[in-house]
Amino acid sequence: MSLHLPNPFIPQRADPQIMRHKDHYYFIASVPEYDRLELRAADSLMGLREAEPVTLWEKDHSGPLSELIWAPELHRFGQQWVIYFAAAPGREIKEGLFQHRMYALVSDHDDPLVASQWQPPRRVHTPIDSFSLDATSFHHQGKNWYLWAQKDPAIAGNSNLYLAELENPWTLKGPPVMLSKPEFEWECRGFLVNEGPAVIVHGGRLFVTYSASATDENYALGLLWIDEDADLLNPDNWHKxxxxxxxxxxxxxxxxPGHNSFTTDEQGQPLLVYHARNYTEIEGDPxxxxxxxxRIKPFAWRADGMPDFGVPPADSP
Incomplete structure (x- = not known):
């Protein structure tokens, strides 16, 4: 790879997403204060490191969008820009969980950096009114899809992965299906978690990476996949x-390492975007x-068509 990527790529930004759209790269992530949505743009991947962040929206002073603004992602829905994110009414934990719900911010403007053009957040409702977060979106088989993590009170653990078709950027079209729940030992360390899904299509398959376990050194990526022509809403078609x-x-x-997204460098090389710490000694809640x-690293596709993400590389300038 001709481009050398410093590690870390951007410090103190968790749940990172880098989107390449036309001639620009866009970067969005959770900020340490969990209080706003900020976006940066550049005409090169490396340019994102020095790009000035633009605050597009700040949390409310009270109410359901007043705390813990988590895991924003930027997407295109037709000719619109959409930012999906999760927010909570406070920091209290009820029955072992925060009280996040999912929201969509929409802009009809060509430039997503124009803060005044973003419409007020709309709640993305799902059939169960429970802890939900980490939504992503993708276009496949001529349809727009919504993929997210949510707690089902009838299932043990913190969150499972669900998929539904979208009617518009903030409205589900039809009932969702569950694609995965924490079941293996490595998904259940500290907490039973499946969250942070990301989608990539390659070699006739659609792949979903996701993050599992507690957000300390136990955090890790898992993988789901399906034939790209198969019915996405039939759980039997999915492999794990x-x-x-x-x-x-x-x-x-x-x-x-976890909560990843995918992008490409200027030559089209696939890149894994993710976050990780370089120490384990964490005081209090991670x-x-x-x-x-x-952090960003290139990855390869194996001869059998599966992704090979390798090992997270050490810090380097």
Whole structure:
């Protein structure tokens, strides 16, 4: 790869997403204060590191969107820009969980950096009114899809992965299906978690990576896949890796890699965008530790068509 990527790529930005659209790269992520949505843009991947962040929206002073603004993602829905994110009414934990719900911010303007053109957040309602977050969206088979993590009170654990077709950027079209729940040992360390899904299509298959377990050194990526022509809403068509596909490297001092997205460099090389820490000694809850840094690494496709994400590389300038 001709482009050298410093590691970390952008410090203190968790849940990172880099989107390449036309001639621009866009970067969005959770900020350590969990209080706003900020976006940066550049005409090169490396340019994102020095790009000035633009605040597009700030949390409310009270109410359902007043705390813990988490995991924003930027997407296109037809000719509109959409930012999906999760927010909570406070920091209290009820029955073991925060009280996040999912929201969509929409702009009809050509330039997503024009803050005044973003419409007020709309709630994305799902059939169960429960802890939900980490939504992503993708276009496939001529349809727009919504993929997210949510707690089902009838299922043990924090969150499972659900998929539904979208009617518009903030409205589901038809009932969702569950694609995955925490079941393997590596998905249940600290907490039973499946969250942070990301989608990539390659070689006749649609792949979904997701993050599992607690957000410390146990955090790791799992993998689902389906034939790209198959019915996405039939859970029987989906396959799930019994082993994680991207995990902590004690040798490289990279801990809890996860909550990824996908992009490409200027030559089209596929890149894995993710966050990880370079230490394990965390005081208190890992969520309040700001040093889940954004990192990027190239990855390859194996001869059998499966992705090979390798090992998280050590810090380097």
């Amino acid at each position: 890796s019994a082993d994680p596909v991207f995990t902590t490297s004690w040798e490289n001092q990279q801990f809890g 969520l309040w530790d700001p040093n889940r840094h954004t």
